Amino acid sequence: MVKPILTIQDKRLYQVSESIKKFDRSLRDLVRDMFDSMIEEGGVGLAAVQIGVLKRVLVIDLVQKGFIKGAFVNPRVIEASNEMQDGEEGCLSVPGLSAELKRPRWVKIGFQDLSGNEKTVEGEMLLARAFLHEMDHLDGKVFVDQLEPKLHKELAGDIDRIKQGLPVKEPHEPKYRNKKQKIAS
Numbered sequence: 001m002v003k004p005i006l007t008i009q010d011k012r013l014y015q016v017s018e019s020i021k022k023f024d025r026s027l028r029d030l031v032r033d034m035f036d037s038m039i040e041e042g043g044v045g046l047a048a049v050q051i052g053v054l055k056r057v058l059v060i061d062l063v064q065k066g067f068i069k070g071a072f073v074n075p076r077v078i079e080a081s082n083e084m085q086d087g088e089e090g091c092l093s094v095p096g097l098s099a100e101l102k103r104p105r106w107v108k109i110g111f112q113d114l115s116g117n118e119k120t121v122e123g124e125m126l127l128a129r130a131f132l133h134e135m136d137h138l139d140g141k142v143f144v145d146q147l148e149p150k151l152h153k154e155l156a157g158d159i160d161r162i163k164q165g166l167p168v169k170e171p172h173e174p175k176y177r178n179k180k181q182k183i184a185s
C-alpha cells in the first residue's frame, strides 16, 4: 500500500531506527508498502523511517540503471573504499532539492534477508551511494545535513523552506529518478 513519505519537516527522520528481530509477516508487509511508496514517487531507494516506521529496513530499485533491486534488513557497512565518488544526490524526504555529496566509490554491506538469513552485497557508484544514503536514514541522518559547509550555506534557505513544509523556489531533482518526478507543493 502506498504510504505518505515524510519530509524533513517531520522529526522522526532525525531518530535512530530499531533493529528487526522478528522476520514475520509484518516485515514482509512493511517491505511491500516501502516498494509501493517508493515506486509511486519514482524513487530508487527508501528507508522504513521515510514512511514513518522506525525499523532498520531499506529497499533499493536501481534495475533501470543496471544495478539491483532488493530489500535489506539490519544493514551494516562491512567495508568501504577509501576512493571517493562525486555525485548528485536527492531524497524523497527533501522534495525539490538535490546537491553534490562525496561518498565512497564502493561498499560491502552485510544484511539479513526477509527470512533472517545473513548475506552480503557489494555495490559501486550509484548503488554504493544509494546504500549509504538509505543507511544514514536508519541512523537519523539526512543527506542535506552532510553537505560541504559552503554548499550547505547556499542551500540553507531551501532546506529551511522544506522544514517548514514549503516548496523550494526553483525545484531541482536528481537525474536518476525512475520516472518523471512529482514536485511536492
Ligand SMILES: [Zn+2]
Residues within 6 Å of the ligand: 090, 091, 092, 093, 133, 134, 137
Ligand atoms: Zn533519502
